[in-house]
Amino acid sequence: MELDEIKNLIELLQDTDITELLIERDGAKLKIKREKFLSSFEVMPSTPSPAQTAAQEREAEPAETDKQVTITSPIVGIFYSATSPEAQPFVEVGSPVKKGQVLCIVEAMKLMNEIECDTDGVIAKVLVENGHPVEYGEPLYLVEPAS
Numbered sequence: 001m002e003l004d005e006i007k008n009l010i011e012l013l014q015d016t017d018i019t020e021l022l023i024e025r026d027g028a029k030l031k032i033k034r035e036k037f038l039s040s041f042e043v044m045p046s047t048p049s050p051a052q053t054a055a056q057e058r059e060a061e062p063a064e065t066d067k068q069v070t071i072t073s074p075i076v077g078i079f080y081s082a083t084s085p086e087a088q089p090f091v092e093v094g095s096p097v098k099k100g101q102v103l104c105i106v107e108a109m110k111l112m113n114e115i116e117c118d119t120d121g122v123i124a125k126v127l128v129e130n131g132h133p134v135e136y137g138e139p140l141y142l143v144e145p146a147s
Contacts, residue, residue, distance in 0.1 A: 006030065006032075009021065009023075009030075009032060010032060013032060019033065020032070020033045021033075067144070067145060068124055068142045068143060068144055068145070069118060069119050069121065069142070069143045069144075069145055070139045070141070070142055070143075071103060071115065071117060071118060071139070071140050071141040071142075071143060072137050072138060072139050072140060073106055073115065073134040073135065073136060073137065073138045073140055074106075074113075074115070074136070075106055075108045075113060075136060076108060076133075076134065076135055076136050077106040077107050077108035077109075077113065077133070077134060078106065078107045078108075078131065078132070078133055078134070079104060079105075079106055079128045079129075079130065079131070079132055079133070079134045079140065080104060080105040080106070080107060080112075080130060080131065081104050081126070081130045082130070083105070089104075089130075090102050090103055090104055091103050091104075091123045091126075091141070092123065092126070093123050093124065093125060093126060094122060094123060095122065095123045096121075096122050097117045097119075097120065097121055097122065097123060097143060098117065098120050099116075099117055099118065099119055099120050100116050100117065101116060101117045102114045102115070102116055102117075103115050103116065103117050103123075103140070103141055104140060104141075106134060115140065117141075117143065118143075119143060119145050119146075120145065120146040121143040121144050121145040121146045122143065122144045122146070123141055123142075123143060123144075124141075124142040124143060124144045125141065125142040126140075126141055127139045127140055127141060127142065128140050
């Protein structure tokens with residue numbers, strides 16, 4: 001295949017929606033590939049999902065006091081306060097906690113991720129309901145640190 005033939009093929013493909021072409025002739029292979037770019041697009045406003053709405057409402061809630069430690073979700077997933085629906089929650093409001101103690105589970109892609117406490121103290125507030133989706137960085141608990 002000669003250079004002029006290749007140039008002609010490239011020119012022909014520019015006006016089409018074809019993004020990849022493979023030609024085999026006389027034992028030689030020629031592959032022409034191009035990325036298709038949108039010439040224009042319009043961004044449509046979306047309605048917020050229930051998880052986004054709930055997260056925005058929780059963000060709007062002020063912390064009880066400046067001394068409280070906020071435990072946030074390190075991943076996106078589903079919040080579980082216990083190991084099973086029949087089991088008791090890991091912690092509840094008023095529960096004493098130690099640094100490294102498991103507070104809840106966040107399920108992400110069928111993996112159960114234990115979320116641990118960052119400090120010794122007492123659970124002041126649970127900010128998420130069991131079985132609800134959580135976002136990265138979303139507050140899960142407020143902990144009153146031990147004095």
